[in-house]
Amino acid sequence: AQKITQTQPGMFVQEKEAVTLDCTYDTSDPSYGLFWYKQPSSGEMIFLIYQGSYDQQNATEGRYSLNFQKARKSANLVISASQLGDSAMYFCAMRATGANSKLTFGKGITLSVRP
Amino acid sequence: DTGVSQNPRHKITKRGQNVTFRCDPISEHNRLYWYRQTLGQGPEFLTYFQNEAQLEKSRLLSDRFSAERPKGSFSTLEIQRTEQGDSAMYLCASRFTRDSTEAFFGQGTRLTVV
Numbered sequence: 269a270q271k272i273t274q275t276q277p278g279m280f281v282q283e284k285e286a287v288t289l290d291c292t293y294d295t296s297d298p299s300y301g302l303f304w305y306k307q308p309s310s311g312e313m314i315f316l317i318y319q320g321s322y323d324q325q326n327a328t329e330g331r332y333s334l335n336f337q338k339a340r341k342s343a344n345l346v347i348s349a350s351q352l353g354d355s356a357m358y359f360c361a362m363r364a365t366g367a368n369s370k371l372t373f374g375k376g377i378t379l380s381v382r383p
Numbered sequence: 384d385t386g387v388s389q390n391p392r393h394k395i396t397k398r399g400q401n402v403t404f405r406c407d408p409i410s411e412h413n414r415l416y417w418y419r420q421t422l423g424q425g426p427e428f429l430t431y432f433q434n435e436a437q438l439e440k441s442r443l444l445s446d447r448f449s450a451e452r453p454k455g456s457f458s459t460l461e462i463q464r465t466e467q468g469d470s471a472m473y474l475c476a477s478r479f480t481r482d483s484t485e486a487f488f489g490q491g492t493r494l495t496v497v
Contacts, residue, residue, distance in 0.1 A: 272425070301484060303485065305488075310490060311472060311474075311490050311491040311493070312488055312489065312490040312491070313426070313474065313476070313488035314488075315485040315486075315487065315488075318484045318485055320484075359425050359426075361425070369414070369478070369480070370416060370428040370431060370439070371416075371418075371426070371428065371476075371486065372428070373425030373426050373427070374425050375423070375424055375425050376424075376425050
């Protein structure tokens with residue numbers, strides 16, 4: 269079974285500052301992928317970044333980077349230079365490399381960017 | 384390519400009524416997933432299709448729920464005899480397994496059972 273834990277109740281960040289959103293995971297699968305999605309109030313889940321369990325380097329996508337620490341089973345999202353449009357719910361998710369490739373999500377973190 | 388489309392966006396129904404939601408995935412995507420998201424929680428997997436074949440159903444999917452994907456294109460999710468506990472956001476996602484890692488989500492259908 270896979271489990272994603274997001275315990276931060278809500279995060280606030282000043283515009284243009286960097287923020288880290290925490291995610292820890294648990295799995296017995298040897299091969300897996302870790303994802304971060306953003307969900308604005310409109311409801312759509314927007315893909316941000318992906319990290320494979322065998323990737324040697326941390327993933328980066330524009331202002332997003334994933335701080336992957338495999339031994340600690342953590343996959344924190346770092347958003348640099350926060351913008352007002354970054355205010356949303358953020359979900360960490362995991363997918364085992366297997367037949368169905370379904371995603372297992374955490375409970376999410378609310379991020380509010382202050383002007 | 385207009386992304387994953389879900390209809391309706393909102394649905395209010397009386398308890399005991401049947402409802403049906405539709406999902407149109409990105410055209411070349413062979414996999415289609417349904418998730419349910421309740422308030423304050425992350426999405427939970429319900430079921431998925433590989434082309435037209437429904438390959439897995441979660442234990443969350445009671446006998447009142449049925450999903451289809453005729454011809455491997457759009458999919459429908461039907462809930463019979465709705466209950467208040469069915470109130471949630473129903474999200475559809477699609478993916479092409481050969482060249483993409485991420486799944487693309489629609490905007491969801493928000494169901495309210497009164």
